[in-house]
Amino acid sequence: MFRISQFIKPLVQETPFVCRPKPQAPVVIWNLIRRCNLTCRHCYTTSADIDFPGELTTEQVYDVLLDLKNMDVPAVILSGGEPLLRPDIFLIGAYAKHLGLYVGLSSNGTLMSPDIAREIGRTGFNYVGVSVDGLEQTHDEFRQKKGSFRDALNGIEHCKQAGVKVGLRFTLTENNANEFPAMLDLMRERDIDKFYLSHLNYAGRGRRNRKRDAMHLTTRKAMEQLFERAHEDALDGRQTEYVTGNNDADGPFLLAWAAQRYPHRLEELKARLIHWGGNASGMGIANIDNTGEVHPDTFWWNHNLGNVKDRPFSEIWRNTQDPFMTGLRSQPRPLRGRCRTCAVRNMCNGNTRVRGFTHSEGDFWAEDPGCYLTEEEIRQPAFIN
Ligand code: SF4
Helix, strand or coil: CEEHHHHHHHHHHCCCCCCCCCCCCCEEEEECCCECCCCCCCCCCCCECCCCCCCCCHHHHHHHHHHHHHCCCCCEEEECCCHHHCCCHHHHHHHHHHCCCCEEEEECCCCCCHHHHHHHHHHCCCEEEEECCCCHHHHHHHHCCCCHHHHHHHHHHHHHHCCCCEEEEEEECCCCHHHHHHHHHHHHHCCCCEEEEEECCCCCCCCCCHHHHHHHHHHHHHHHHHHHHHHHHHHHCCCCEEEEECCCCHHHHHHHHHHHHCHHHHHHHHHHHHHHCCCCECCCEEEECCCCEEECCCCCCCCCCCECCCCCHHHHHHCCCCHHHHHHHCCCCCCCCHHHHCCCHHHHCCCCHHHHHHHHCCCCCCCCCCCCCCHHHHCCCCCCC
8 A cells, every 4th residue: 555645744744754663464454254235347356245155253253353463463454345244343343443453444335324334433443445436427337336326425424423534445447537536526525534546456468558558647647636636635734645555656656746846855755665665465465355365465366375264364474485475575576577677666566466467377476567657767767866
């Protein structure tokens, strides 16, 4: 995850960079349940409104949470499917909070009635992210359910009334990019705390194609709009947060953006970005799926490291001999193609491996076709020296 506001605010406020040690354990994204009341087109878990076999009991979830607490994970994000469909979701949330964990909830928002929102607040969830795919018509088409946009916005409002910190999650595609500025406006109009832009992990094939080039241009434009909005809010002193996920080229792209506006702060920003380090799959990010299988991140559900029903997560994560995990944790990663020779790889770390893997039809270390930086930007960029 790339926390734009945490990089832009220090530019505006001229805060010096203090290098702090990173957490030793990963943020765990936990798809507790695969069942969902919606069938969204871009769903990576291919969920459906049916029960899936092999999911963890409440007791098993408690055991994992205790293990996560003992290994000092900085945060647990409970996701799905739709996590609110688990009948024990509030018991799970309450136990996690009792242990002192930071707990986020990732929801489609449609089930968040005033009562449910109050229960979310009482349980103490630290944050709720609600997915929205565009304006009403676009969203309802993506979600394949009429009324789901209005339900999601109502859910957000109910959370706000219950005092729960809430954010929008927006997955950028060619089909909804033209509505992205309206999403930013929606955030401001509704006084929403946070905006998460998720880049699409499309599975493009072929070395170059026009469709991909168009998507790169679309992405650059959206990122510039996002930087500008985060900058505006920082200047105005608004306590909003803007973050992105699934494209770590966003870090060096922010450096290029800042080179035009804050040339005197560039060295500090560069130090912050290098400290952040780019892609964290297999290191700072982990995933547990609905059946308890552990994965390097949410996009590697066909790559299993072990099951929390058989062994504690801490043991699976720390003692893995899996060659892909060894590569993810090595510095530098054994990247190929333009990622190997890239001048800003220390801020990106080779980006999202699943796109390189899919694009190359099986090479874990192939260059990421989702990188939208130009050749000039990754070779000898003026802002690096
Ligand atoms: S070329 Fe690779 S390492 Fe460099 S910015 Fe792009 S994705 Fe990251």
